[in-house]
Amino acid sequence: MTDAIVAKGLKVHFQTAAGLVRAVDGVDLTVAQGAFHGIVGESGCGKTTLARALIGLQSATEGQVQILGRDRSDWARSDRKGFARAVQFIFQDPLGSMSRRQTVGQTLEEPLQIHSVGDAKARRARVAELLDLVALPATVLDRLPRSLSGGQRQRVSIARALALSPQVLICDEPLSALDVSVRAQIVNLFARLQAQLGLTIVIVAHDLAIVREVCSAVTVMYLGRVAEEGVAKALFADPAHPYSQALLSAVPSPDPRIEATRPRILLAGDPPSPRNPPPGCRFSTRCPVVEPRCRETEPALRAVQHGGAAACHLADANIHAMI
Numbered sequence: 001m002t003d004a005i006v007a008k009g010l011k012v013h014f015q016t017a018a019g020l021v022r023a024v025d026g027v028d029l030t031v032a033q034g035a036f037h038g039i040v041g042e043s044g045c046g047k048t049t050l051a052r053a054l055i056g057l058q059s060a061t062e063g064q065v066q067i068l069g070r071d072r073s074d075w076a077r078s079d080r081k082g083f084a085r086a087v088q089f090i091f092q093d094p095l096g097s098m099s100r101r102q103t104v105g106q107t108l109e110e111p112l113q114i115h116s117v118g119d120a121k122a123r124r125a126r127v128a129e130l131l132d133l134v135a136l137p138a139t140v141l142d143r144l145p146r147s148l149s150g151g152q153r154q155r156v157s158i159a160r161a162l163a164l165s166p167q168v169l170i171c172d173e174p175l176s177a178l179d180v181s182v183r184a185q186i187v188n189l190f191a192r193l194q195a196q197l198g199l200t201i202v203i204v205a206h207d208l209a210i211v212r213e214v215c216s217a218v219t220v221m222y223l224g225r226v227a228e229e230g231v232a233k234a235l236f237a238d239p240a241h242p243y244s245q246a247l248l249s250a251v252p253s254p255d256p257r258i259e260a261t262r263p264r265i266l267l268a269g270d271p272p273s274p275r276n277p278p279p280g281c282r283f284s285t286r287c288p289v290v291e292p293r294c295r296e297t298e299p300a301l302r303a304v305q306h307g308g309a310a311a312c313h314l315a316d317a318n319i320h321a322m323i
């Protein structure tokens, strides 16, 4: 089966007054069809820029992106509407994707009108179906976004994104604007929709506990590059990169016995600036097991024990024993 997304050598650099910002700096990424793919990493590591570049909301400085087997530039040239139907983006702030003056009903019907789907009656039926999909009552139809709760708003923005039956949904921190208590509900909604509709979902997330719960695949980013990638369960059970180990060590375990004894690796300081990444391995300035060669040569992604890949010179060795 064709992969949903394949990015090769993707770079997004920003020229700023203070110098060149290498927000995304050579990312290879493959998202399989039907995957629930998490992208994680600290603030500023380039997750949003990568997600936006994948669908062309942000132009790339270098590299290629294929979506559903077709070059993104080819979609843009010859089938913009087809692309908008196939791939949808969900923003962190649900209000950002809807007009404050439109009712929920109008918000959901708008993409159907733009893409001339059915007549008025068929569109109303589709809107009712969409509400059902995201478990919202018909009573919200006449309400304005600001009168809804955060969770309801995010459900509306998900329903709107689903209106044209996309194959791929890219979500940038779709949970971070929500109360902790409603996050689980929205995560469960994503998981159900993914299974029910056979969607491919890419989710950018800060919250590793959530990624661990629902994602089938995960990419860990550090300073504009991929530090580690793999099947989520396998990577979470046996992270090979010291950075992933540190990130994961900060996630509480639901099992109190593991929680009591789990190792905690504290990362010193903030990541270096993407204006001036360190030579060699980008993580070398904070790595607890750094060696001289790490400050000289940048490690490429290489296959590791859990079946995925990590960009670490020491990934083949038993790092667990060293920390």
Ligand SMILES: Nc1ncnc2c1ncn2[C@@H]1O[C@H](COP(=O)(O)OP(=O)(O)OP(=O)(O)O)[C@@H](O)[C@H]1O
Pocket: 014, 016, 021, 022, 023, 041, 042, 043, 044, 045, 046, 047, 048, 049, 050, 274
């Ligand atoms: N338009 C822009 N112009 C200049 N620099 C930018 C621009 N957009 C992003 N950056 C910089 O690129 C880097 C990556 O930003 P990005 O927003 O992609 O990170 P992120 O991983 O999504 O962070 P967060 O978790 O805080 O959302 C940051 O240093 C950011 O300041």
Ligand SMILES: [Mg+2]
Pocket: 047, 048, 049
């Ligand atoms: Mg972001």
